[in-house]
Amino acid sequence: MRILITGGAGFIGSRIALTFADLRGIQVTVLDNLKRRGSEFNLSALRAAGIEFVHGDIRLAGDLDALSHNYDLMIEASAEPSVAAGHTGSPAYVIATNLGGTVHCLEFARKRAARFLFLSTSRVYSIASLREIKLEETPSRFEIAREQTLPGISAEGIREDFPTNKARSFYGTTKLASEMLIQEYVESYGLEALINRCGVIAGPGQFGKADQGVFTMWIACHHFGIPLKYTGFGGTGKQVRDLLHPADLVNLVQKQVAHGRKWEGQIFNVGGGRAISVSMVEMTDACRNITGREVPVEGTGETAPYDIPLYLTDHSNVSEWYDWIPRKSIVNILSECAVWIRAHEQVLKPLFCQTLSSQTPVVT
Numbered sequence: 001m002r003i004l005i006t007g008g009a010g011f012i013g014s015r016i017a018l019t020f021a022d023l024r025g026i027q028v029t030v031l032d033n034l035k036r037r038g039s040e041f042n043l044s045a046l047r048a049a050g051i052e053f054v055h056g057d058i059r060l061a062g063d064l065d066a067l068s069h070n071y072d073l074m075i076e077a078s079a080e081p082s083v084a085a086g087h088t089g090s091p092a093y094v095i096a097t098n099l100g101g102t103v104h105c106l107e108f109a110r111k112r113a114a115r116f117l118f119l120s121t122s123r124v125y126s127i128a129s130l131r132e133i134k135l136e137e138t139p140s141r142f143e144i145a146r147e148q149t150l151p152g153i154s155a156e157g158i159r160e161d162f163p164t165n166k167a168r169s170f171y172g173t174t175k176l177a178s179e180m181l182i183q184e185y186v187e188s189y190g191l192e193a194l195i196n197r198c199g200v201i202a203g204p205g206q207f208g209k210a211d212q213g214v215f216t217m218w219i220a221c222h223h224f225g226i227p228l229k230y231t232g233f234g235g236t237g238k239q240v241r242d243l244l245h246p247a248d249l250v251n252l253v254q255k256q257v258a259h260g261r262k263w264e265g266q267i268f269n270v271g272g273g274r275a276i277s278v279s280m281v282e283m284t285d286a287c288r289n290i291t292g293r294e295v296p297v298e299g300t301g302e303t304a305p306y307d308i309p310l311y312l313t314d315h316s317n318v319s320e321w322y323d324w325i326p327r328k329s330i331v332n333i334l335s336e337c338a339v340w341i342r343a344h345e346q347v348l349k350p351l352f353c354q355t356l357s358s359q360t361p362v363v364t
Contacts, residue, residue: 001025001026001027001072001073002026002027002028002029002069002070002071002072002073003017003020003026003027003028003029003071003072003073003074003075004028004029004030004031004067004069004071004073004074004075004113005017005028005029005030005031005074005075005077006030006031006032006058006064006074006075006076006077006078006101006105007031007032007058007076007077007078007079008028008029008030008031008032008046008051008053008075008077009030009032009034009039009040009042009043009046009053010032010036010039010042010077010078011036011038011039011201011203011205011206011207011213011246012077012119012201012246012249013030013032013075013077013078014030014039014042014045014046014205015205015246015247015249015250016075016077016249016250016253017030017046017049017051018045018046018049018051019250019254020254021046021049021050021051022049027052028049028051028052029051029052029053029054029067029069029071030046030051030052030053030054031054031055031056031058031063031064031067031078032053032054032055032056032078033055033056033057033058033078034055036207037207037351038205038206038207038351041347042205054067057101058078058097058101058102058104058105059096059097059100059101059104060104061104061107061108064104064105064108065108067108067112069112070112070113071112071113071114072113072114072115073113073114073115073116073117073257074105074108074109074113074115074116074117075117075119075253076102076105076116076117076118076119077119078097078101079097079098079119079121079171079175080093080094080097080098080171081121081171082094082171083123083169083171083172083306084169084304084306085169085170085171086170086171087169087170087305087306091170094170094171094174095170095174097174098171098174098175098178099174099177099178102118102174102177102178102181102182103181106181106182106185106191109185109191109193110185110189110191114192115191115192115193115194115257115263116182116185116191116192116193116194116263117193117194117196117253117256117257117263118178118179118182118193118194118195118196119196119198120175120176120178120179120195120196120197120198120267121171121172121175121197121198122158122197122198122199122200122269122271122311122313123168123169123171123172123175124164124168124172124173124175124176124179124197125158125162125163125164125168125172126163126164126165126166126167126168127166127167127168127169127172127305127306127308128166128167129150129162129163129166130158130308130310130311131308131309132149132150133145133148133150133153133309133310134147134148134149135309135310137238138238140238140279140281140282141238141240141279141281141282142233142238142239142240142279142309142310143240144157144310144312150162150163151163154314155274156273156274156312156314156316157242157269157271157273157274157311157312157313157314157315158269158311158312158313158314159269159314159316159317160197160267160268160269160317164176169306179195179267182195182265183265186263186264186265187265192262192263192264193263193264193265194256194263194265194266194268195265195266195267195268196249196252196253196256196268196270196318197267197268197269197270198244198249198270198271199241199242199243199244199269199270199271199272199311199313200215200241200242200243200244200271200272200311201243201244201245201246201249202215202216202243202244202245202333202337203216203245203246203247203328203333203336203337204336204337204339204340205246205340206337207351207352215241215243215278215283215333215334215337216337217352218280218283218284218287219287219290219291219334219337219338219341220337220341220348220352221295221352222287222288222290222291222293222294222295223291223293223338223341223342223345224349224352224353225293225295226295226352226353227295227296227297227298228284228295228296228297228298229297229298229299229300230280230281230297230298230299230300231299231300231302231303231304231307232300232301232302232303232304232307232309233301233303233307233309234299234301235298235299235300235301235302236281236299237279237280237281237283237284237297237299238279238280238281238309239279239280239307239308239309239310240277240278240279240309240310240311240312241277241278241310241311241312242271242272242273242274242276242277242278242311242312242313243271243272243276243277243278243330243333244270244271244272244276244313244326244328245272245326245327245328245332245333245336247327247328248272248326248327248328249270251324251327252270252318252322252324255322255323255324256322259321259322261321266321268315268317268318268321269313269314269315269317269318270313270315270318271312271313271315271326272313272315272326272328273312273313273314273315273326274312275326276326276328276329276330276333277312277330278330282330283330283334284297286330286331286334287334290331290334290335290338291338
């Protein structure tokens, strides 16, 4: 079995690649442009596992066409993943990568891959609708209120039928448009495809920064003594997200690949859910306990136009289909991040400290 993973040197792609490469009879190729900070650090592990690395860019169809083989499975894990991308400048890169790149990947898959797995995002849901969710405020977090007027929302979180019909950010819009194109390829060409709308993914090996990977960044700031700031929604730090460890995502991908169900463009919400969720206030307490260090945390009420107070994944659909449930808790995730940072402190310190000391966190 041959697998191609675009964005395969990145945080998620590399974990998927290493897992499949460890299985007998599977040959893995990864293609990556190495633009994302930290991706170059994964190359030695990929090569040690016998994974073929190709330096290429999905924005360039020729880079894909130059690949030597046909593939049984193509996993599209590449992206410009920042919700802030294009907000204060040109959106050209995020559009070219997340939408134009998807077109090139789909054309490659149509001609040379049997199945296509797309890693999308929870950011396809409309910002205005997410802000309309009725919330209750507790001492440490926002909670979903019992009574709601929007479809696709319950105490368990956001389902796949939550509104996507209003503005989402350039990142979310390019991913939603890509989903639509994938389903057209399924209908028109018989391409076998699945779409996973992933929530926040966090874990060791993630080079978190203010606009993406903020939870890894949070514990890195505690380790290195960098001051932090709660931003938006009153500056109280009560925004909530659920987290997903990459090992849990990889476990799902393995189940999806092995399962006998036909891939017909189905869309699944994938995330940690209510059980694996945390507010920024709770996150700060956890980081203090895990690192034994405390940093000053200020609050500012200024809310970014793309920020939302709460996102929880209702993963009941994918859990039912594939008998899957995320296992790694918030403490598991943060503790593993802390161990990774300590083990690579000399390499990571200049990367984190130079980047993070001047940034304002955005909870994406």
